[in-house]
Amino acid sequence: MATKTPVVDVHTHMYPPEYIQILEARDDIPIVRSFPGVAPDPRIVLLSTEMAPLKAAEAKAASGEQPTLESLPGRPLTTHYASVAQKIHFMDTHGIDVSVLSLANPWLDFVASDEAGKIAASVNSGFSAMCAANPGRLFFFATLPVTAPADVLLQTIKDVRKLPFCRGVILGTGGLGKGLDDPEMEPVLEALGEAGLIIFLHPHYGLPGEVWGPRGGTTGEYGHVLPLALGFPMETTIAVTRLFLAGVFDRLPKLRMLLAHSGGTLPFLAGRIDSCVRHDGHLWKEAQKRRSIWDVLHEQVYLDAVVYSDVGLQAAVAASGAKGLDRLMFGTDHPFFPPLGTDEQGEWESVSMNADAVAKALGDGTDAAKNVMGGNAARILDLVAGEQEKA
Numbered sequence: 001m002a003t004k005t006p007v008v009d010v011h012t013h014m015y016p017p018e019y020i021q022i023l024e025a026r027d028d029i030p031i032v033r034s035f036p037g038v039a040p041d042p043r044i045v046l047l048s049t050e051m052a053p054l055k056a057a058e059a060k061a062a063s064g065e066q067p068t069l070e071s072l073p074g075r076p077l078t079t080h081y082a083s084v085a086q087k088i089h090f091m092d093t094h095g096i097d098v099s100v101l102s103l104a105n106p107w108l109d110f111v112a113s114d115e116a117g118k119i120a121a122s123v124n125s126g127f128s129a130m131c132a133a134n135p136g137r138l139f140f141f142a143t144l145p146v147t148a149p150a151d152v153l154l155q156t157i158k159d160v161r162k163l164p165f166c167r168g169v170i171l172g173t174g175g176l177g178k179g180l181d182d183p184e185m186e187p188v189l190e191a192l193g194e195a196g197l198i199i200f201l202h203p204h205y206g207l208p209g210e211v212w213g214p215r216g217g218t219t220g221e222y223g224h225v226l227p228l229a230l231g232f233p234m235e236t237t238i239a240v241t242r243l244f245l246a247g248v249f250d251r252l253p254k255l256r257m258l259l260a261h262s263g264g265t266l267p268f269l270a271g272r273i274d275s276c277v278r279h280d281g282h283l284w285k286e287a288q289k290r291r292s293i294w295d296v297l298h299e300q301v302y303l304d305a306v307v308y309s310d311v312g313l314q315a316a317v318a319a320s321g322a323k324g325l326d327r328l329m330f331g332t333d334h335p336f337f338p339p340l341g342t343d344e345q346g347e348w349e350s351v352s353m354n355a356d357a358v359a360k361a362l363g364d365g366t367d368a369a370k371n372v373m374g375g376n377a378a379r380i381l382d383l384v385a386g387e388q389e390k391a
Helices: 017-022 048-062 084-093 113-133 149-161 182-192 209-219 225-245 264-278 281-287 293-299 310-319 349-362 367-380
Strands: 006-012 031-033 043-045 098-103 140-144 166-172 196-203 257-258 301-306
Touching: 006 084, 006 196, 006 367, 017 031, 017 113, 043 048, 043 301, 084 098, 098 113, 098 166, 098 367, 113 140, 113 149, 140 257, 149 166, 149 182, 196 225, 209 225, 225 264, 225 310, 257 349, 264 281, 264 293, 264 310, 310 349, 349 367
Parallel strands: 006 098, 098 140, 140 166, 166 196, 196 257, 257 301
Antiparallel strands: 031 043
């Protein structure tokens, strides 16, 4: 009897309870606030443009006048964000066999330097416990204390490598604060490569709000649409291109990255990047000594399949080279993009959109589709029972 190819979700987030408590104690973004009697769930606020509405809602509540639900900024933190039982229910509802959990943005990028290492250890321990309680179904990408001193950060990499269910780390595009091409970031990337820990690279509102104009950036009239739909993909594209131009991929041949949202716009723009390098004199002279952006995509980069359309997915496959179908991995981005209706316990349209894109682009039930839906992740991330420590 043939072995069933598992369905694996490599892009699925959680905010553990201890992390939410940190956000509840803060006075600036990222911040969590509750409005009992108005909203059934706490609100997480991530955009600076949402702070004024939040303060206004808090002032109303303090005066005894309840704000309206519609006036509350941010997202509701439902049980989907923090409950392991809810995560398993979501997986079962959508036929997902294995999930690789990761802390949702903004991770620990805002934490004080002297606290970052301790908090990272706590978060990673929490994820380890979740996975241990659900062996074979849950694995995780560890969280790094990027604001911690260099010795603490590098020790964390050594520590998480020993955790039996850890399969890599999640990292934002800001690195240590100056981007991933910052020379001070390179020892961290090198340590991750040497440890065999894949980097799940994920954006977080890294473009200035002014680029969206006064209606999109200052007043927030367009909500999260512009920064999420356009900003996140461009942020990833810019970060990886900067790494490429800095020669980091060539200096660190063991470095491996899994790019969120199918690599942003990188599959579509790689040819333009290559052309611009060729036509920039001093860059081209140096670039001829190194591999091209195409080589990097084919050899050191993996893409998730969170792109919501077969058109985008086909571009991701094509950009990944002759073995592109071996380098793409299905994801849901749960618990973001919840159902458009009221039943969050049922099927989510955002999940079916990504699964349907795979079926439409590669053929429903084909070996290629099965590999993208789970076979590739099982192989690349070594998703076995996970009960033994990696050597």
